[in-house]
Amino acid sequence: EAGVVQSPRYKIIEKKQPVAFWCNPISGHNTLYWYLQNLGQGPELLIRYENEEAVDDSQLPKDRFSAERLKGVDSTLKIQPAELGDSAVYLCASSWGHSGANVLTFGAGSRLTVL
Amino acid sequence: GENVEQHPSTLSVQEGDSAVIKCTYSDSASNYFPWYKQELGKGPQLIIDIRSNVGEKKDQRIAVTLNKTAKHFSLHITETQPEDSAVYFCAARGTALIFGKGTTLSVSS
Numbered sequence: 001e002a003g004v005v006q007s008p009r010y011k012i013i014e015k016k017q018p019v020a021f022w023c024n025p026i027s028g029h030n031t032l033y034w035y036l037q038n039l040g041q042g043p044e045l046l047i048r049y050e051n052e053e054a055v056d057d058s059q060l061p062k063d064r065f066s067a068e069r070l071k072g073v074d075s076t077l078k079i080q081p082a083e084l085g086d087s088a089v090y091l092c093a094s095s096w097g098h099s100g101a102n103v104l105t106f107g108a109g110s111r112l113t114v115l
Numbered sequence: 116g117e118n119v120e121q122h123p124s125t126l127s128v129q130e131g132d133s134a135v136i137k138c139t140y141s142d143s144a145s146n147y148f149p150w151y152k153q154e155l156g157k158g159p160q161l162i163i164d165i166r167s168n169v170g171e172k173k174d175q176r177i178a179v180t181l182n183k184t185a186k187h188f189s190l191h192i193t194e195t196q197p198e199d200s201a202v203y204f205c206a207a208r209g210t211a212l213i214f215g216k217g218t219t220l221s222v223s224s
Contacts, residue, residue, distance in 0.1 A: 004158070042121075042204050042214030043159065056211060091158055103149070104212065106158030 002026075004107035006092050012113045018080035021110045025073070025094030032069060033104065034077050035091040043091055043106075049075065082114045117142040119207050121215030128195050130224045138205035138215050139187045145209040148181060148188045153202045153217075162203075163190070195222045 005024040013019050025032050030051050035043035046065065048056040051072040060067065064083070069075040079086055089109040095102035118141040128134050140148075146167040151159035165172045165179045165188065172179050176195075181188040188207075192199055200222045205215045 040217070042119075042206075042216050044214070045211055048211070093158075103161055103164065106151075106160070108156070108158045 004092055004094055004105055006090075006107035006110050008110060009108065010111050010113075012115065013082055015084055015114050016081040018078065019082055019112060020076055020078045021090050021092075021112075023075045023077070023092030023107060025075075025092070026105055029094035029096045029105075030072065031095045031097065031102065032075050033093040033095075034067060034075070035093060035106075037089040037091055037109065039088070046077070046090075079112075082112070084114050087112055087114045117145060117207055117209045117211070117213040119205060119213050119215040121205050121218060123218060124216065125219045125221070127221045127223065130195060130197060130222055132195055134192045134195050134199070134220055134222075136190045136203055136205065136218045136220075137187060138189070138207070139185075140207040140213075141186065142207070142209040143183075143186065145207040147208040147212075148179070149206050149208075149212075150177075150179060150190050151204045151206065151214075153204065155201075159204055192220075195220075197222050197224050 007022050032049045034046040037043045047060045047067050049069045067077045089111050091109045093104040093106045095104050121138045149164035152162045153159040165181050176193050178191045202217045202219050204217050
């Protein structure tokens with residue numbers, strides 16, 4: 001069974017350009033997470049979906065970041081416009097059930113470099 | 116909100132030695148404590164977890180202990196091997212899963 005699939009794996013853009021990342025979770029996992037991982041740091045939650053609903057987006061910088069999970073399966077995270085400080089790895093994870101006692105499975109991440 | 120502190124930030128051991136990584140958390144309502152291993156260019160992978168109703172859990176060469184009173188938990192790796200070299204993250208979940216900053220473990224042969 002395929003794990004959490006993310007694309008692209010690497011993206012290099014100029015500042016002020018838009019960028020989008022895509023995530024396909026493990027089949028049957030209804031909860032999807034986007035995390036930000038800066039160099040040398042642990043993952044930080046950006047947004048959590050249960051099915052199509054964003055149940056925790058308190059850490060998502062909504063002035064430039066947006067996310068969607070229209071059919072409760074795959075998800076897209078967008079940044080527009082990108083800033084130099086957005087250079088990081090964007091990790092997607094999924095789990096089944098609700099936010100209680102569930103194991104998160106992570107994808108390999110999308111590494112963004114903003115020049 | 117929850118805050119997770121992890122120590123040490125780097126750890127170097129000889130093959131066959133034991134390695135211990137320690138974490139503290141702030142939210143007494145946290146009830147789930149996973150440990151993840153992250154290799155270069157890959158996402159974090161769960162290696163072991165423990166829930167608040169258990170004090171210790173072991174899986175082959177790795178074990179985790181939890182002291183809820185003191186709000187700290189630890190990862191123990193015995194008989195370390197070069198392939199154990201990676202970054203290890205602890206995490207604690209109250210309302211959300213919060214990660215520590217990671218420990219870079221280097222095992223030299």
